[in-house]
Amino acid sequence: MNSRNWVKFFLRTLLLGGIVTVITGIFVSFEEYKGYIANLEFLEILVAVAWLFVLGLLFSVISQMGFLAYLMIHRLGLELFRSLWNGVQFVLIAFVFFDLIYFRYRAFAEPGDSVLPYFLIALFILLIGIVVAYVKSQQSNKKAFIPALFFMMVITTIEWVPVLQHNDPNWLHLMLYPLLICNTYQLLTLQKYNLRSQQERIAKQETKAITQ
Numbered sequence: 142m143n144s145r146n147w148v149k150f151f152l153r154t155l156l157l158g159g160i161v162t163v164i165t166g167i168f169v170s171f172e173e174y175k176g177y178i179a180n181l182e183f184l185e186i187l188v189a190v191a192w193l194f195v196l197g198l199l200f201s202v203i204s205q206m207g208f209l210a211y212l213m214i215h216r217l218g219l220e221l222f223r224s225l226w227n228g229v230q231f232v233l234i235a236f237v238f239f240d241l242i243y244f245r246y247r248a249f250a251e252p253g254d255s256v257l258p259y260f261l262i263a264l265f266i267l268l269i270g271i272v273v274a275y276v277k278s279q280q281s282n283k284k285a286f287i288p289a290l291f292f293m294m295v296i297t298t299i300e301w302v303p304v305l306q307h308n309d310p311n312w313l314h315l316m317l318y319p320l321l322i323c324n325t326y327q328l329l330t331l332q333k334y335n336l337r338s339q340q341e342r343i344a345k346q347e348t349k350a351i352t353q
Contacts, residue, residue: 142331143338150334151205154323158201159194161319166193169311197319204323207300211292227284230291237295238263249308262313266321270294273325281332289328297324 142150166189167174174186218226241263246256270293277289298305300320304312 142335143341146334146338146341150327150330154205154326155198155201157326158204158319158323159197161322162197162200162315163190163193165315165318166190166196169314196315200316200319201323203300204320205327207296207320208292208324208327211296215288215291227287230287230295234287234291234294237298238267241266241298245305245308266297266317267294269321269325270297273328277328280329292328293321293324297321300324 170189174189176182218229222229242256242259246254246259250256250259270290273293274286274289278284278286297317297320301313301317304316
């Protein structure tokens with residue numbers, strides 16, 4: 142990817158993170174915002190939205206750092222494990238899915254609490270990952286399914302760790318949805334930006350050859 146397309150890729154992902162966080166934050170704290178509107182406290186609304194947008198930019202940067210780390214890990218995994226790499230990724234996906242349920246339940250559940258909420262949120266991430274991985278495999282090839290699912294399940298969970306440690310429901314939702322959407326966007330559009338960069342490089346070479 143050339144520098145111009147990388148800047149576009151970065152900025153669009155950044156903007157996406159900000160917008161999604163604002164929308165998520167309004168839904169998560171809807172009663173609070175409804176109170177602001179009822180009392181005509183528009184300055185408070187503006188400040189809260191601006192804070193959410195800046196927070197979303199941070200979430201987007203975390204997502205992009207995770208994506209870069211994933212690309213490096215994937216390349217390293219192919220070098221080390223070769224044909225076994227998909228199997229290793231599948232085991233890690235299963236391990237993270239189990240951890241999201243069992244260890245969170247052990248750490249945060251009160252006596253008598255159901256394990257269902259912990260299971261549902263892990264299942265939600267897995268299902269989103271499966272859908273995105275399927276789209277990615279249709280976009281490129283079937284071998285892309287497991288790596289894409291690994292990114293959506295494992296890397297997203299690692300990016301989500303800062304709020305997982307505190308288990309605040311509002312923060313869990315506030316960070317999760319921007320991460321999922323930013324990660325999905327990066328995974329599904331990277332190929333388009335790479336192709337565009339390649340086409341621009343070829344066009345530049347052809348133009349240079351003509352002018353010489």
